[in-house]
Amino acid sequence: xxxxxxxxxxxNILHNSSDKYEAHExxxxxxxxxxxxxxxxxxxxxxxxxNKFFFKNATNLFFYLLVEGDxxxxxxxxxxxxxxxxxxxHDNIHHHGWxxxxxxxxxxxxxxxxxxxKKSHETRQGEKVLLKINEDYKHTKGGTKFVDxxxxxxxxxxxxxxxxxxVWSADKILxxxxxxxxFNKFPTINKAISSSIHSVGLSELFGLxxxxxxxxxxxxxxxxxxxxxxxxxxGSVDEILPCMFNFFQQIGFNDSEFFLKIKDFIPPNKTFLxxxxxxxxxxxxxxxxxxxxxxxxxxxxxxxxxxx
Numbered sequence: 001x002x003x004x005x006x007x008x009x010x011x012n013i014l015h016n017s018s019d020k021y022e023a024h025e026x027x028x029x030x031x032x033x034x035x036x037x038x039x040x041x042x043x044x045x046x047x048x049x050x051n052k053f054f055f056k057n058a059t060n061l062f063f064y065l066l067v068e069g070d071x072x073x074x075x076x077x078x079x080x081x082x083x084x085x086x087x088x089x090h091d092n093i094h095h096h097g098w099x100x101x102x103x104x105x106x107x108x109x110x111x112x113x114x115x116x117x118k119k120s121h122e123t124r125q126g127e128k129v130l131l132k133i134n135e136d137y138k139h140t141k142g143g144t145k146f147v148d149x150x151x152x153x154x155x156x157x158x159x160x161x162x163x164x165x166x167v168w169s170a171d172k173i174l175x176x177x178x179x180x181x182x183f184n185k186f187p188t189i190n191k192a193i194s195s196s197i198h199s200v201g202l203s204e205l206f207g208l209x210x211x212x213x214x215x216x217x218x219x220x221x222x223x224x225x226x227x228x229x230x231x232x233x234x235g236s237v238d239e240i241l242p243c244m245f246n247f248f249q250q251i252g253f254n255d256s257e258f259f260l261k262i263k264d265f266i267p268p269n270k271t272f273l274x275x276x277x278x279x280x281x282x283x284x285x286x287x288x289x290x291x292x293x294x295x296x297x298x299x300x301x302x303x304x305x306x307x308x
Contacts, residue, residue, distance in 0.1 A: 003043040003065075006034070011071045014169040024102045027167065028144040035104035035165040036141075042253045045075070050258075052265045058240045059233040061288075070099070070170035078111050078164070079243045080287035081157040087112060087298035090290075092226050093131070093154040093216040095121065099168045101147040103139070107250045108162025110140035112298070116152040121216060129216050129223040130308045139164075152216065156298055161246050161285050218296055218304035226293070235288040237267060245273040246285040254278060 010027060017023035034040050048063045049055065061077040081088050090111070115134045123130040131152060139145050147153055149171040215226035234240060248254060256278045263274050276283055 001039040001043040003040050004047060006040060007044065007066045007073050010073060010167060011066055011068050014071050014167075015069065018173060020100055020169055020171050020173075024100055024146060024167075024169070028102055028146070031102055031165060031167055032104045032142075032144050035106045038251060038253075041075070041106060041165075041251060042255070045248075045253055046255075046258060049265075050262060055241060055244075055266050055270075056237070058237055058244060059235060061234045061240060061243060070168075070174050072099075072166075072168040074166050074168075075106065076103075076164045076166050077243055077247055078108070078155065078158055078162045079246075079285060080159055080161065081295070082239075082287040082289045084159075084287075085157070085297075086159065087156050089294060089296045089298075089301070090155040090157050091231065091294050092229065092296075093121075093152050093223070093301070094214050095150055095152040096147065096168065097214065098149045098171050100149055100171050101166060101168050102144050103147070103164045103166040104144045105139060105141045106163040106165055107247065108160055109158060110138055110162050111158040112136075112138050112156040114154050114298075114301070115147065118148050118151045121150075121152045121213075127222070127224050128307070129225055131216070131223055131305060132308070133305065154301065157287070161243060161250060161287075163247055163250070217293075218300045221304055222307050223301070223304045229293065231291065231294065235290060238270070239286075239288045241267070241270045241273060242283065242285060243288065245277055246283050249277055249280070249283055254280065 010030070013027060014020065014023050044065050045063060048065055061079065063075040064072065065075065066073040078090060093116075114136045117132040117134045120132040121129055134151070213225060215229045216223050217226050218224075254277050259274050259278055263271055266274060273283070275281075
């Protein structure tokens with residue numbers, strides 16, 4: 001199984017398509033098939049985590065399989081909340097700017113989510129954001145879901161760990177795509193350049209996604225824009241690694257030869273996760289506590305929307 005070639009082929013289709021919406025539509029069956037292909041998922045994960053820094057720096061609930069220009073292909077994890085609360089938001093209401101997203105569930109029972117009408121977040125009444133619901137549904141195995149650019153949505157913590165295969169691209173051809181693809185080879189330089197461009201307000205000129213006006217939350221009975229918000233981390237390494245190894249066990253990714261080879265890459269206080277995985281011992285998943293600024297109940301959100 002050559003997952004690298006498969007992933008690269010998807011990226012090339014998106015890069016070379018003049019109509020990005022059509023490309024996502026054509027790829028959806030392929031993405032669904034790959035989400036069910038354990039050989040592909042296992043091989044892609046091996047290529048992703050076979051790095052002495054990966055697990056030691058694991059503070060996010062995703063595995064980047066490819067980041068190239070405007071295209072991102074990743075596996076995302078959606079764990080329960082550590083307090084077992086139901087219908088608590090996994091993150092603030094948010095949109096992905098000019099990115100399109102096609103996603104399919106790999107494992108678990110999926111998650112509850114609400115999507116809003118595209119760009120309805122731009123309609124304001126004072127501080128109130130007049131979001132309008134497009135769909136309230138559960139994203140489960142079978143088929144794919146598509147999230148449009150500038151389409152706000154919110155995902156809620158599931159009761160048990162779920163995972164998805166996610167494919168993002170821009171919604172149109174970006175003039176600076178070749179430059180972005182080149183600098184992706186140098187992440188430190190790329191990050192510094194991006195930060196500088198954002199700081200001087202030239203994001204649109206350089207084709208970068210906006211970092212402002214992307215997040216929203218319920219407050220005092222209405223939906224408002226979340227100010228001065230960023231989410232560099234989903235949790236601590238101590239929280240995230242059990243989620244990752246629970247996922248590995250969930251999908252049968254337990255190659256003893258591979259994991260014994262990379263055991264030295266695991267923080268010493270978490271190497272027991274490798275032993276449990278190889279021995280196929282059940283793992284407890286306590287979920288994550290996350291950030292209090294990201295946790296809102298579905299009832300809070302729906303009640304705030306009623307004021308619209």
